[in-house]
Amino acid sequence: MRQLAITTYGMHILRKKTKPVKDIDDSVINLVRDMFYTMDKASGIGLAAPQVNLEVSLAVIDLSGIEEHKGDKPLVLINPEVIDSHGLVTMEEGCLSIPDVRAEVERPEEIHLRFYDFDMNEVDLELKGFKARVAMHEIDHLNGKLFIDYLSEDIKKLIKKDLQLIKKGKVETDYPLLIHSETA
Numbered sequence: 001m002r003q004l005a006i007t008t009y010g011m012h013i014l015r016k017k018t019k020p021v022k023d024i025d026d027s028v029i030n031l032v033r034d035m036f037y038t039m040d041k042a043s044g045i046g047l048a049a050p051q052v053n054l055e056v057s058l059a060v061i062d063l064s065g066i067e068e069h070k071g072d073k074p075l076v077l078i079n080p081e082v083i084d085s086h087g088l089v090t091m092e093e094g095c096l097s098i099p100d101v102r103a104e105v106e107r108p109e110e111i112h113l114r115f116y117d118f119d120m121n122e123v124d125l126e127l128k129g130f131k132a133r134v135a136m137h138e139i140d141h142l143n144g145k146l147f148i149d150y151l152s153e154d155i156k157k158l159i160k161k162d163l164q165l166i167k168k169g170k171v172e173t174d175y176p177l178l179i180h181s182e183t184a
């Protein structure tokens with residue numbers, strides 16, 4: 001398994017809509033393994049393919065490190081879509097691609113999710129609470145959307161400086177990063 005560098009705010013790949021996974025070959029299996037490993041090393045709970053610089057519709061989630069979710073099985077979401085949603089709830093969010101920036105984001109409380117499993121069977125799943133939130137955050141990544149897009153203009157002003165520093169690579173993390181100025 002390889003620890004992959006994580007793409008950061010400012011990179012074009014984080015703003016692109018990903019392409020669907022067509023079949024599960026060795027490269028996809030290895031990618032999923034590397035993504036779980038990379039996420040774990042970065043103490044993340046969700047990671048989407050654009051965050052490891054790949055334009056494919058694939059994300060992984062593992063909440064088992066959180067006390068209340070200890071028994072939760074990790075999820076691999078292939079070509080996921082939110083079909084339906086209910087309720088609204090506000091909670092603080094962060095993102096491995098936007099280090100040290102956290103803000104409150106309003107999202108649906110429950111979602112009906114459709115995705116493909118490792119046998120390319122369609123799976124329908126109802127998720128609620130924190131798990132639903134993490135799934136929506138990751139699915140947003142697959143559509144070129146970031147949690148900061150939901151913030152009010154006032155809050156955006158407050159974090160503007162932090163975002164500019166991230167863009168310049170002036171941020172410290174305990175996991176490897178890819179930064180805009182190195183790739184532009």
Ligand code: NI
Pocket residue numbers: 094095096097137141
């Ligand atoms: Ni994120």
